[in-house]
Amino acid sequence: MTGSLAARRSAVAMFAAALSLLALAHMQAAFADAETGRRKAETCVACHGPGGNSKNPAVPTLSGQPQQFIVTQLFMFREGKRKDAQMSPFAANLSNADLNDLAAYFSAQPHAPPAQVTAPEKAAAGRRIAEQHNCVACHAGNLMGQQHIPRLAGQQAEYLRTQLRGFKASTRFDMDGNMTSAAQALTDADIDILADYLAGLGAP
């Protein structure tokens, strides 16, 4: 093979590689795109706050949540397995692409420092309950969430209380039953303490 032919071939190969990289980037954009998600999220932020940082204790913060968690919950709202008077109608008409785009957007938004200030002795009691029930096994170190499992650190207190009570009563949708099982061991007082502790918990 002559040098110039080899060079031309390698140039062609590089061009092809660049094209396929472009194509890959394009395909991934088609699967889940944060910028498209930002535009689609304009309705969401009315309740969930700018960038998904909720100011309402009953409405969850979405910023910084794992992408797969957001997709999973939106999916279950859409399918009617998880139900909420406010949320269900919004989810009802979302396409799979919408779910993936919204999740890509909200998961990439910075999570604002928690507004809630929990008294140190209350926070310590909450930390003990969280350790006793091994919340980190699924919710990950510092309770930051992972994969399909939500971030709890800095989540809104009233929202957490409602979810935990729902799990305990077996009325909150639960894919594999883990939270329903875990919540059976919590007293109502435990739930209150946990919710306050988690709501005041910042990123490490």
Added chain:
Amino acid sequence: MQTTLHPFAPHLTGRPAKDLPISTLKVPAGFHVEVWIDGVPEARSLALGDKGTVFVSNRNLSNVYAIVDKNGKREVKTILKGMNTPNGVAFLKGTLYVAERNRITAYAGIEDRLDNPPEARVVVDNLDPDKAPGHFWKFLAAGPDGKLYFNIGSPQNITMPNYTQASITRVDPKTGTLETYVQGVRNTTGFDWHPQTKQLWFGEHQRDWLSDDTPEDKLNVATKMGQNFGFPYCHQGDLLDPVYGKNRSCAEFTPPALKIGAHTAPMGMRFYTGNMFPAAYKNNIFLARHGSWNRSIKQGYDVIRVVVDAKGKAKSEPFLTGFLTDEKGDPPMWGRPADVLVMKDGALLVSDDYNGIIYRISYKK
């Protein structure tokens, strides 16, 4: 030290195959693995219709899909909607049967009317009176006796089951009459009958939180009705439970045909009855292992080949691997095999519920 082990969940919208490292999948020499179809969210149990329709179930969603293959062009049709954990699908004499968590329904002549499916005929209802969390999803298969077999799992990791639970139960599709077939089965999510002996072989998920290496999950064979496989007293055939095993003996129970690795999660399995693969594969078992979560070093996430000799002795070897990329990673894998299906041409389909993809494995000399 606190554990960090946790279950994994599928990507419920599915993930496009073109975004995944499909080319890193490995099969033995002469075999070829390719994507048969993607975009089938949480593709789980597979059943083959007489006219070639592939029926696909799922565990967390509410639809049943039919995939029609016309000259290599495949189309996914949603044929049933609004179902309650429709994990089990079986096809028998022109009728599709679906096992939801609470009931089994029948759809006669469905292959001729996929766009306009018949109303459900209820075969049996009230299979889940407690509605409790646990192993409530059901695998379904039609036996050589024309009856439908399904699991009623143990309600928790380790607990004393009630009379109906931790069993394989069968129902006569004509009358709805139920019979407990075998007991002491913590949970099975895949079984098939040996083409020659007609005996029922089934995978069994063993308990969690004892250790990384025990108990091993099992491949069992039921040589007669009424056998007990040990749960909750005895695990892996030779390990008494620290609580429930007190004052019991493993000798009371039917031992497994093969131990297949701790926490590897045996899912769908089929005897290979096709003519495409080499003759040595005839009547071998292909078994999908969903992969371990309750283990610090992950294993499974593959399809194994199990060879059963004339004396009924079984041994296994890897067949489809490559999903497990980092045994200490979280997640450790990019896909999870859930079921296998032998096609009419002898190729093997493998469903991957994590991504909503079905792969096809073929063989050429």
